[in-house]
Amino acid sequence: MTQDGMPEQFDVIVTPARELRGELRAQPSKNYTTRYLLAAALAEGETRVVGVATSEDAAAMLRCLRDWGAGVDLVGEDAVIRGFGVRPRPGVTLNPGNAGAVARFLMGVSALTTRTTFVTDYPDSLGRRPQGDLLGALERLGAQVSSDGGRLPITISGPVRGGPLEVSAERSSQYASALMFLAPLLPQGLDLHLTGDIKSHAPLRQTLDTLSAFGIRWTATEDLRRVTVPGAQAYRPGRVLVPGDYPGSAAILAAAALLPGEVRLSNLREDDLQGEKEAVNVLREMGADIAREGDTLTVRGGRPLRAVRRDGDSFTDAVQALTAAAAFARGQTTWENVATLRLKECDRISDTRAELERLGLRASETDSSLSVEGLDSEERGAEALGRGARLPGGVRVSGHGDHRMIMLLTLLGLRAAAPLTVSGAHHIRKSYPQFFRHLESLGAKFEYVALPDERP
Template identity: 50%
Template sequence: MDVIVRRTEKLEGAIEALSSKNYTTRYLLAAALADGTSTVRFPAHSEDSDAMRRCIAELGAELQEDDEKIVITGFGRNPKRTAELNVGNAGAVLRFLLAISALSEDVHFVNTYPDSLGKRPHDDLIEALRQMGAQVDDNGGRLPITVKGPVRGGAITVSGEVSSQYLSALLFLTPLLEEDSEITVTGDLKSKVVVGQTLEVLEQSGITVEANADYSLFRVPGGQAYRAGDYAVQGDYPGSAAILSAAAVLPSDVTVRRLAVHSKQGERAVVDVLRLMEAPLTHEHDIAVVRGTGTLQAVEFDGDAATDAVLAMVAAAVFAEGTSRFYNVENLRYKECDRITDYLNELRKAGADVEETQSEIIVHGRPQGVAGGVRIDSHYDHRVIMALTIVGLRAEQPITITDAHHVAKSYPGFFDDMIALGANVEWVKE
């Protein structure tokens, strides 16, 4: 379904932050890998987290869910042999389960999103699994992919140049192997903060991992077991970044609750960046409040640690005074779409003045707003959809965003929350 975003004069109100997709998927996986019963409280409800629920059930976990929690009886180190596994369009879920499937005899991952996840590369993880003894049949590093175990620990090398998800996948797998493992990360590891989230969940699950200061070397004792536990998922900064950025570009009085002040989510940086842009924003007692004036200043920001908030911050910079630069963001090219070229092409259609290099997004702000009056392509990407919505709020003419229902990948209630705050957004009836 498409949405039409029209010029909006003011945003006002209070919402609860959605639960973190990243923490939900990691807690669900840790619970599945435990022998015993775990509880995950306040889980995210999104296409990604639903994909993890569905897939761990197919691999043998038992799940019971109510409005506030999921109770999971895990399969431990013995996932069930599964002829076919469908992760939908969830890249992190795919990569985590590619590794875990090596504990099984034979798992075939199908390709149901050829124009999105089907285009994303997984070569570096596949190569690491082959080093460990797995047999992998793949389509040039892309789906469909079949993984056959068993695997062994030992010396493993994996590139961090494209994604940290490959490393996280190995960190979930290697504690369950008989042998000790030493994982060497080559190249410039992307999204180190997200690796920190993986290590946090592993520690809470009773797993021991030794990491050096720059995350280039990890020592993982073998023969470990995941401990069943009780986990509470914190509020999600990547999705909330879009709400906060929208509030910053308009006259507003918007409150977002359940955003932990001391969160390890890298996207928490959106609070600091919007403040640098001179947005009136307070953040105390896990509550963020934006009383926007619609006036912003340009900023320069290293986006590597806050990957999933960059597009929203770029959308805010479209309306700032001066030229903004978001650098060290090349890994945005390897997401659901090329989040640099594809996204900037759509921004230009809407009237924004933007440039790119291989690893940078440069925004020449237009405080007067943009023209709009166009139909723009979401590229089936939830982050692109949210960011383009922000731009539409200050366009002179309506913007139609195609396939906007794909926002459900991470934030199914995004448009409901935006409408509740006063955004002029309308679903197109088919």
Template identity: 45%
Template sequence: MRLVLGISALLPEVTFVTDHPQSLGRRPNRELLEALTALGADCAATGEEGHLPITIRGGKLHGGRVTISGARSSQYLSALLFLAPLIGEPLEITVVDDLKSQALIHITLHVLREAGIVVEHDAALRHFSIAAGQHYQTREYSVPGDYPSAAALLSACAVTTDPASQITLTRLRPDEEIGVELMGALRAMGADVVVEGEMVRLRGGRRLRGIEMNGDGAIDCIPVLVAAACFAEGESVFYNIEGLHYKESDRINDLCMELRRAGCIVTPRDDAIIVRGQPQGVEGGVVVDGHSDHRLLMALAIVGLRSNRGLTLVGTGHIAKSYPHFFEDLQQLGVEVR
């Protein structure tokens, strides 16, 4: 939604609302709205943190210089980068504070290059310059596979106890930073992963072990990796993941609450999740809430695979945000889903 917020500043007026105030409605947008205001838009939001509903009155933006904080989300910067070529004047963007999930900024820059947009920037991703007079190219684009969704299927296979289990995924670009981080984490856990070009194959039935992982480079993969770590030997620590607090749900506290309900041993921290693995599995047999969050639903489904009495997930319709056929695909892979 944040990417659309940026582009919407070109319109005379638009209002964004949500039917899910406890998930999408809790996501802060203040930093992005402040930047759009600096570019000439009139933004009105709910509360000091820029929650939905949001009304933007734009249409007459100007270039110049603008600052944006990346401390809570890289999506604020991505929104400005996609908007910049459409303003009609040169724009310089300076990132202040920290910049979370830099891998996603590299993806944004890759997409812009493919679309014919030139963005000059420094190696640290703190200063960006977009010249005027650029136009998005009309052409055929090849959309690659989504690594966070792939991570759910790979993690599901990794926790299975049957050595005959195997999954093969295609159309995953091997040079994407998120993919490199994900494959590194799975291998560190002891998963049997083979990457050949854009194909990834994982065989299950291996003994997993705990890991320490800086999660910032693959932030949207962390919930399912946490779920897999629940069945690894020893302790796992996923750190530098504070940004998970500001997703569709609080993916640290909400996820840990539901994992504990299922019988997992997890400890939430402000910037980390600590997992004590139980290779023997968990008891399950309870109802868990996806908190209107597709990533939490994927993580809880993985835990359900290793629950003696299974899990009942509520709010499963929210899986449609990124992977509408997730549960159907699990069924095709042999998982009992009712």
């Protein structure tokens, strides 16, 4: 058993729910937690990061920063970091777990060291994700790099001086973000040219926002094609406050929209750069009743939903949660421009299609899009129970070791007629360790089936 009272590794049996009702405070943002912790370590002096996430990705960043020589103290819900500035410890092996953003940001910064090695204990997930675009950019800057064909394990040795540099932002924005974190500490800074069809603009803006919060100067074109960060700057230590997490909250909002009842979710700023904030508007466009009062959203659930066709790139980490809503919407929903979903913890296009089909839904894919036919449009195999159609359920689906897939499948289970088993549900801890507890507090019921202790 772990601190949260759940087994170390578990499948979850999702019991169909009749309604969801209650109040929650959104967990701290994953993307801001990783960014603020890293920037704090790059500052000389002490920074208090107020209200850090407690997820595995946050723990991975803290572990790596500690291994690199930062002072890390957890004080209540805050992290107090004594930074190593421009001097992370050389010759260290870092293990970022399964955290893509953590791995990539640290790889960028590792050009400050004479040698850093990156390994992962998730060879089938992070180990398969491509790093070549970032490694190539670091090599063009003068770093020595060795890798397994552009994948982990990877060793990077600096130093590098800086100057003009091209980096592709087509597969992931995290490569460019990594270089932005490195840039101010180089003698010449970086004049970045982002090439290809830039994806995930929102996290890039969160990186620039973080640099500003730590006193770093930069300029960028509106389209983020060019980002210039002058060199020889210093990250300024201080105090930063982590905002609420939109990607995880999108799953709560979608769950609340799918079932009768009323759910209030606080700690979600309207003035926020997280792209997944758009999930609120997407759900509204689908017909959900969501009202905002300051930082609090209230969902009055159980209304009929209709399908949408949207470019999903701006809310990449909410696509899975919104797919759960789409599964019960009238008509066919399509998420366009989501090719990068194939490069996340699993292939979030093909693996989603497979699991939806296993549940009796009709779904289809192209290289860069995912479509699902909502149950209400056909009522195939559906059973009217309470308000709206329900999936038959009664099957076992795979979480694919991916927290966002686990959220999607759990939501589908809440609106099934019979219980649904989601395998490997402990991987929820990557970004949202309290996900099941939060839903329980709203009235959902889960059974946790312990698995033999096999990593990962």
